[in-house]
Amino acid sequence: SPSTHISQLPAEILLRLFHCLSPAELLRCSQVCRAWSELAQTGSLWRHLFPVHWARGDYYSGPPGELDQEPDEEWVSSRQKEGRAYQEWDEDADVDESDESLGSRGCLAITTAQREKRLLNGLIQNLLPAVGPSVRSVVLAYSSTVSSKMVRQILGFCPNISHLDLTQTAHLDLSGCEQITDGSLRRLSGGDFRRSERRRDKLLLNSSSSSSSSSSSSSNPAPLDERSKKKRPNFLFKQKVWLLDSSELADIEDAAEWSRRGGASLPGLGTLSGAAELRTKCSSPSPSLGGPLGPGGGQRTETRRSLKFLSLSGCYQVTDLGLRAVSRRGALPSLEHLNLSGCPLITEVGLQELVSVCPALNDEHFYYCDNIDGPHGDTASGCQNLQCGFRVCCRSGE
Numbered sequence: 040s041p042s043t044h045i046s047q048l049p050a051e052i053l054l055r056l057f058h059c060l061s062p063a064e065l066l067r068c069s070q071v072c073r074a075w076s077e078l079a080q081t082g083s084l085w086r087h088l089f090p091v092h093w094a095r096g097d098y099y100s101g102p103p104g105e106l107d108q109e110p111d112e113e114w115v116s117s118r119q120k121e122g123r124a125y126q127e128w129d130e131d132a133d134v135d136e137s138d139e140s141l142g143s144r145g146c147l148a149i150t151t152a153q154r155e156k157r158l159l160n161g162l163i164q165n166l167l168p169a170v171g172p173s174v175r176s177v178v179l180a181y182s183s184t185v186s187s188k189m190v191r192q193i194l195g196f197c198p199n200i201s202h203l204d205l206t207q208t209a210h211l212d213l214s215g216c217e218q219i220t221d222g223s224l225r226r227l228s229g230g231d232f233r234r235s236e237r238r239r240d241k242l243l244l245n246s247s248s249s250s251s252s253s254s255s256s257s258s259n260p261a262p263l264d265e266r267s268k269k270k271r272p273n274f275l276f277k278q279k280v281w282l283l284d285s286s287e288l289a290d291i292e293d294a295a296e297w298s299r300r301g302g303a304s305l306p307g308l309g310t311l312s313g314a315a316e317l318r319t320k321c322s323s324p325s326p327s328l329g330g331p332l333g334p335g336g337g338q339r340t341e342t343r344r345s346l347k348f349l350s351l352s353g354c355y356q357v358t359d360l361g362l363r364a365v366s367r368r369g370a371l372p373s374l375e376h377l378n379l380s381g382c383p384l385i386t387e388v389g390l391q392e393l394v395s396v397c398p399a400l401n402d403e404h405f406y407y408c409d410n411i412d413g414p415h416g417d418t419a420s421g422c423q424n425l426q427c428g429f430r431v432c433c434r435s436g437e
């Protein structure tokens with residue numbers, strides 16, 4: 040019988056073939072012709088995204104559960120070195136990110152990080168606008184280049200995401216999330232910003248969408264089955280946060296700026312209904328924590344929280360109880376930057392309690408309301424300095 044050229048295959052057969060391809064192969068196929076390009080943007084091909092792995096030639100794209108083993112020490116330490124090298128280069132290079140400037144430095148770590156950044160930007164600009172509602176998992180663990188802005192953009196495109204892994208990004212920026220309450224903090228810290236010496240820390244932000252800012256998402260099945268959804272407390276499902284539209288807002292700084300101006304209808308204000316749980320995959324609780332074992336249970340290992348940056352600026356509902364929920368779960372030995380400006384319900388007592396478990400806190404990066412007579416009063420940075428856009432101040436509306 041006469042042979043059939045691949046271009047004559049019906050789309051559904053081609054799609055089945057595409058399902059056998061790696062992300063890199065899919066992207067190559069998408070350059071063949073317009074029809075293939077459209078087919079390669081089918082949502083079911085892009086349910087699970089691992090940009091950090093992809094940028095390093097590992098094109099796994101199955102559910103994260105199957106990759107859910109701790110990366111080996113060597114991989115982790117090379118990611119960390121890479122992150123440091125990239126940051127140094129990025130600071131020096133400033134606006135010059137041309138290939139020549141990169142080439143002259145000739146550093147493999149930087150090239151890899153650059154590739155990761157390009158891949159992340161490519162995903163955000165080209166792929167997620169088309170397939171975002173189908174995306175269920177995004178694993179950004181150990182990324183050298185991901186920024187808060189990118190995470191917000193990704194979440195903006197992916198209303199049905201049910202698994203977001205930010206392990207070792209050591210950075211929790213909730214500034215401007217006005218709906219964050221003590222309950223939210225209790226829930227978030229219940230998972231612990233913690234590191235296991237044996238297993239490394241995993242910081243997972245499992246989010247699930249109950250309502251979406253994207254109209255197209257309504258035709259997609261819910262990410263969690265109804266049973267598991269009902270079991271979860273839903274105070275976190277309705278968090279309103281800024282989902283930044285890059286064309287409108289340059290970054291979180293702009294969001295804070297907008298907040299100060301008291302704007303209410305700026306485009307880019309969306310609803311992140313997720314943030315159900317921020318937890319580590321660490322197998323044991325800290326010795327001070329008497330509760331049940333964390334996910335997986337098992338042997339006690341030495342654990343250590345590794346959060347370095349925490350900003351609750353403008354989370355005006357947070358009180359001492361919320362801070363207590365964070366500090367009661369164990370110390371924050373690595374926390375250097377703590378921003379609690381624009382949280383006027385917090386008192387001296389709550390601040391003192393939290394600060395007493397943060398031995399690495401750098402007063403230059405410690406911000407809280409000027410109306411509070413709190414700890415490190417002479418050396419902490421207060422709340423003003425409004426040129427710096429990422430702090431919210433309760434006086435700024437005056």
Ligand code: FES
Pocket residue numbers: 380381382383407408409410422423431432433434
């Ligand atoms: Fe209260 Fe600035 S945060 S005076």
